[in-house]
Amino acid sequence: MSNHDYIVVYFDDEVPMKQALVRLTEKKERIIDVRTPFPVHGVDRILGMKKTRIPIGGFILGLLGAVLIFVFMSWCFVVSYPLIIGGKPYFAAPSFIPNTFEITVLFAGVSMAFAFLIRSKLKPDIRFRPLDEKITDNMFVILVDVNGGNTTAEKIREILSDIKPVEIRESEVKNNG
Amino acid sequence: MYQSPIRKPLIEGKKTYRDISDQILAPMINRPKKSWYLGILISGSAMIFGLAMMAWTVWQGIGTWGENRTVGWAFEITTFVWWIGIGHAGTFISAILLLFRQRWRNSINRSAEAMTIFAVICAALFPFIHLGRPLLTFFIFPYPTTRGIWVNFNSPLVWDVFAISTYFTISLIFWYVGLMPDIATLRDKLSRGFKKTVYNFLSFSWKGSARDWHRHEVTSIMLAAIATPLVLSVHSIVSTDFADSILPGWHSTIFPPYFVAGAIFSGFAMVLTLLIIARKTMGLEDFITVEHIESMNKILIATGSIVALAYIAETFMSFYSGVEYEHANLMNRMTGPYRWAYWIMIGCNVVSAQLLWIKKLRTNLMFTFFLSIVINIGMWFERFVIIVVTLHRDFLTSSWTMYKPTIVEYGLIIGTLGIFFTAFLLFIRTFPVISIFEVKSILKVETAAQSNKNIRHE
Numbered sequence: 001m002s003n004h005d006y007i008v009v010y011f012d013d014e015v016p017m018k019q020a021l022v023r024l025t026e027k028k029e030r031i032i033d034v035r036t037p038f039p040v041h042g043v044d045r046i047l048g049m050k051k052t053r054i055p056i057g058g059f060i061l062g063l064l065g066a067v068l069i070f071v072f073m074s075w076c077f078v079v080s081y082p083l084i085i086g087g088k089p090y091f092a093a094p095s096f097i098p099n100t101f102e103i104t105v106l107f108a109g110v111s112m113a114f115a116f117l118i119r120s121k122l123k124p125d126i127r128f129r130p131l132d133e134k135i136t137d138n139m140f141v142i143l144v145d146v147n148g149g150n151t152t153a154e155k156i157r158e159i160l161s162d163i164k165p166v167e168i169r170e171s172e173v174k175n176n177g
Numbered sequence: 178m179y180q181s182p183i184r185k186p187l188i189e190g191k192k193t194y195r196d197i198s199d200q201i202l203a204p205m206i207n208r209p210k211k212s213w214y215l216g217i218l219i220s221g222s223a224m225i226f227g228l229a230m231m232a233w234t235v236w237q238g239i240g241t242w243g244e245n246r247t248v249g250w251a252f253e254i255t256t257f258v259w260w261i262g263i264g265h266a267g268t269f270i271s272a273i274l275l276l277f278r279q280r281w282r283n284s285i286n287r288s289a290e291a292m293t294i295f296a297v298i299c300a301a302l303f304p305f306i307h308l309g310r311p312l313l314t315f316f317i318f319p320y321p322t323t324r325g326i327w328v329n330f331n332s333p334l335v336w337d338v339f340a341i342s343t344y345f346t347i348s349l350i351f352w353y354v355g356l357m358p359d360i361a362t363l364r365d366k367l368s369r370g371f372k373k374t375v376y377n378f379l380s381f382s383w384k385g386s387a388r389d390w391h392r393h394e395v396t397s398i399m400l401a402a403i404a405t406p407l408v409l410s411v412h413s414i415v416s417t418d419f420a421d422s423i424l425p426g427w428h429s430t431i432f433p434p435y436f437v438a439g440a441i442f443s444g445f446a447m448v449l450t451l452l453i454i455a456r457k458t459m460g461l462e463d464f465i466t467v468e469h470i471e472s473m474n475k476i477l478i479a480t481g482s483i484v485a486l487a488y489i490a491e492t493f494m495s496f497y498s499g500v501e502y503e504h505a506n507l508m509n510r511m512t513g514p515y516r517w518a519y520w521i522m523i524g525c526n527v528v529s530a531q532l533l534w535i536k537k538l539r540t541n542l543m544f545t546f547f548l549s550i551v552i553n554i555g556m557w558f559e560r561f562v563i564i565v566v567t568l569h570r571d572f573l574t575s576s577w578t579m580y581k582p583t584i585v586e587y588g589l590i591i592g593t594l595g596i597f598f599t600a601f602l603l604f605i606r607t608f609p610v611i612s613i614f615e616v617k618s619i620l621k622v623e624t625a626a627q628s629n630k631n632i633r634h635e
Contacts, residue, residue, distance in 0.1 A: 012194075034387040037194060037362070038614040039394050043387045052392045055399050062403075076319065076327040085331050095331040098414055102339040105403045109347045113354060116396040117381065120389040122357070126374050128382035133365035135385050136358065138194035 006032055007153050008131070009142040009160065010167040014040045017140040020163045021046045027159055030145035035135045054119070058112035065107025070100045131171070139166070146170075187281050188616065188623040189463045197620065198362050201611045204459050205363055209606060212458055220598035227592005230585045231306055239309045241585045248568045248580040253303050255560040256590050259443065260300035260597075261341070261415055262436075262556060265408055266444025267293025268348050271355070272404035275397070280622070281472045283615040284464045287359075288455060288601075289448045290352040291608070295600040296447070297345045299593040304337075306589070333417040340414040347407060351400050354393065357383050359609040412440040419563065425502035426510075426567040431490055438483035442526070443556035445476050449549035451601060453542055455610060464611050467540050474539035477552070481530030484559075488527060506567060514579065515566045518558050525555020 011017035014036065024031060025046060034043050077083070078090045088095070117123065135141055144156060153168050160168075188197075234241055244251050267289040274282040305311050317338050319328045328335050361383035364376040383389070413433035420432035449470065456465040495507040510519045529551050533539045565580050604610070 035385040036387065036390065037198075037385060038358075038618040039390040040387070044391045047387060049388060049391060052395050054392060054395055058399055058403075072319075073330045077330065081326050083326075085329055088331055092331050098336040098410070098417075099330060099339045101406075101410060102336075102343040105407050106343040106346060108403050109350055109400055112396050112399055113350045116354070116392050120386070120392050122381040122383060122389070124378045125382045126378050128377055128380075130361070130365055130384055136362040136365045136383070137198050 006146055006171055007144045007151065007156055008167075008169050008171050009144060009156060009165045010132075010134075010169075011140040011142075012138060012166050014140055016163045016165070017142065018042055018046065020160050020165065021142060023159060023163065024142065024144060024156075029151060029156070029159075030147055032143040032145050035131065035141040035143070037136055037138060037140070040140070052119070054112050054115045057115045058108040061111035062104045062108030066100050066104040069103035070096055073099060185466070185468045186623045187284065187466060187468055188620060189466055191624070192463070192620065194617050194620065197617055198366065198613055201461070201464070201609050201613050201616070202363055202366055204606060205609065206366065210458065213602065213606070217599060217602050220595045220602060223591050223595025224599050225595070227588055227590075227595050230588030230592055231302070233585060234306050234589070235311055239307075241583060243580055243582045243586060245578055245580070247571050247576045247578045248565055250568060251565050251580050252561075252582050252586040253307055253589065255557065255564050256593065257300050257303035257307075258415055258436075258560045258564075259553075259557045260296045260303075260593065261412065262440035262443045262560075263447045263553075264293045264296035264300060264344075264348075264444065265412060265437070265440035266448045267291070267296075268344070268351070268404050268408045269441050269444065270448070271351060272401040272408060275401040276405060279472075280619050281469050283619055284469055284611050285448065285452060285473070286615070287352075287355065287608075287612045288451060288605075288610050289444075290348065290355070291604045291610075292448060292451060292601065293348050293444075294345070294352060295597050295604075296444075297341065297348065298600070299597050301341060301345070302593060302596075303589075333414060333421050336414045337418060340411045344407060344411045347400065347404055351397075351404060354396060354400065355612060355615075356608060357381050358385065358393070359613045361385070362613050363609060409437055412436045424567055425500065426506040426563070429491070429494070431487055431494075435484065435487035438480045438487065439526075439556060439559060442477065442480035442484055442530070443553055445473055445480065446549040446552035446556070449473055449477075449545055450553070453546045453549070455605060459605065459610065461611060464616060467542070470542060470545055471540050474533045474545060477530055477548075478533045478539075481526060481533075481552070485527040485530070488523070506570070509570050510562055510566050513566070513570070515562070515569070518562050518566060522555055522558040522562050525551050526559060529555070 009020065011020065017034075017036075018040065021031065021034065021043065031047060034040075034047065036043070073096045074091055074093075077092070082090045084090075085092075130136070131143075132139060132141065144151060146152070153170050157165075157168055192200075242251075242253070267286075270282050270289040271286045274286075304317075305314055308314060308316075317328060317335065319330075357380060360376055361380040364373060364380045367373040367376065413436065416432035416436035419427040420429055422428060452465055453470070456462055492507060495503040510516070529548055532548070538544050569580055570577055
């Protein structure tokens with residue numbers, strides 16, 4: 001067992017990074033993660049990532065919000081304290097629509113945002129140290145698993161010899177980034 | 178991918194990814210210029226004046242205002258609706274233009290969203306002080322009371338509470354989700370220190386992982402999808418504050434679309450005002466190009482024309498409907514004692530916006546800047562005309578009166594302007610004013626467009 005846990009491959013452009021990614025997956029190397037300064041389209045497909053289910057969650061929570069607020073308003077005006085306002089019936093459904101809509105959007109939006117934060121484990125943490133400070137600037141990085149010591153930086157360099165990554169180095173999992 | 182041959186590049190100059198981060202982050206890292214301090218001094222004093230007037234209102238009561246028995250709604254609700262309208266452009270740019278895949282939004286969405294949030298804060302202050310007894314504001318929320326009664330869910334004023342609080346929450350979430358990766362960029366640019374710790378905290382430990390980006394994109398698109406009807410609903414609901422009453426001049430089905438178009442119109446004008454200043458003082462000419470300004474001006478033509486059509490439709494209907502009250506109301510607007518307000522409105526909103534059909538004018542920054550201010554004045558007068566001019570001629574002739582605003586009310590307008598500009602000036606110093614990652618994501622396409630242009634010119 002080597003004293004490092006993964007190999008970090010650096011690129012300064014997304015195109016060679018994607019080529020390298022395809023090559024590495026063909027060679028059956030395990031990709032732990034890809035870190036980029038902006039969303040690079042196609043990476044999710046190469047990595048075979050499943051589509052996120054955040055929208056489904058948002059839909060369900062939105063529906064829940066709609067039902068809750070509509071039932072709540074109806075209960076208030078029909079059961080709890082029936083009042084005739086402007087000659088309208090107690091159950092004045094059309095005028096409940098605007099609030100129902102707003103609460104639907106509120107529930108869906110807030111729940112999707114929180115689902116995103118929770119699923120991606122994003123939380124305020126002052127002890128956080130990024131893997132490399134250039135990732136959010138101009139570096140595209142592939143993290144390759146050492147696969148129990150079988151994969152080394154030399155091997156990766158060989159596989160990617162014609163794509164020419166900027167840098168390849170071995171790294172330990174010592175920071176939470 | 179198909180590339181329009183007509184579009185000019187949206188990012189000028191040959192840039193690398195690093196150049197983009199460095200240039201956009203420079204104002205956060207370097208010391209501000211003198212003009213920034215001057216700006217904050219002016220807007221800060223306006224803010225303090227406004228806060229003092231608000232405190233006086235709360236202390237003394239709304240008798241300090243110029244409202245009377247006939248004109249019960251005036252400056253405050255006018256300014257409230259005006260601010261809500263301005264708050265519409267941000268989410269329009271970030272949500273609707275995202276769904277339409279308009280690349281030019283990428284340089285302007287951040288500042289427009291921030292502007293939305295500050296404008297909604299300014300707007301939300303008004304109902305608060307309007308209540309006369311602000312400490313009882315919680316009465317407008319449906320909570321179980323000892324009296325057993327609930328708020329009136331049939332009332333547009335209660336819908337307003339729901340709409341505006343939802344709008345504020347969703348806009349804030351949208352803004353922050355987009356901001357997180359850029360805060361991370363800023364965090365990584367700073368060397369050790371207190372600032373770095375703060376940004377580290379605010380960046381939510383963003384690491385740029387492909388999985389996170391995937392979720393980030395899906396969440397942004399979904400938020401845009403639900404924010405789109407939300408934008409349209411908020412000002413529709415604000416318009417029902419008026420349209421659901423039976424006053425001539427207010428009781429009209431045209432109000433919701435008319436208000437929404439007006440809101441986007443004034444919102445874009447305010448975005449233009451801010452962006453033209455920001456690009457000049459912060460040296461962002463490469464990112465906010467004349468092409469961006471022109472695109473926004475085109476939206477001004479579209480929304481301005483909808484507003485103009487609404488004025489025409491209102492005029493036509495007051496004659497065509499045969500309702501004497503409607504007719505009298507319109508004649509009072511055009512020729513009554515407040516006719517100056519009506520004609521300022523027409524001049525600023527209808528006539529001036531049509532000048533943008535001329536390409537020379539809509540690509541001229543000084544003219545656009547001047548026009549954006551003119552439009553915002555016009556849109557303020559539109560609400561003034563709708564509210565005060567309708568109210569001051571009551572059904573009873575004996576109740577006819579005029580409305581005279583007091584210094585306290587002027588103070589509230591100046592004060593909210595102060596709050597707005599102070600917040601914006603602080604924002605451009607603390608957060609990236611242009612969305613860095615979104616600009617990076619279109620860099621390749623725009624560089625290609627640039628070289629295409631060069632080929633054509635050769």
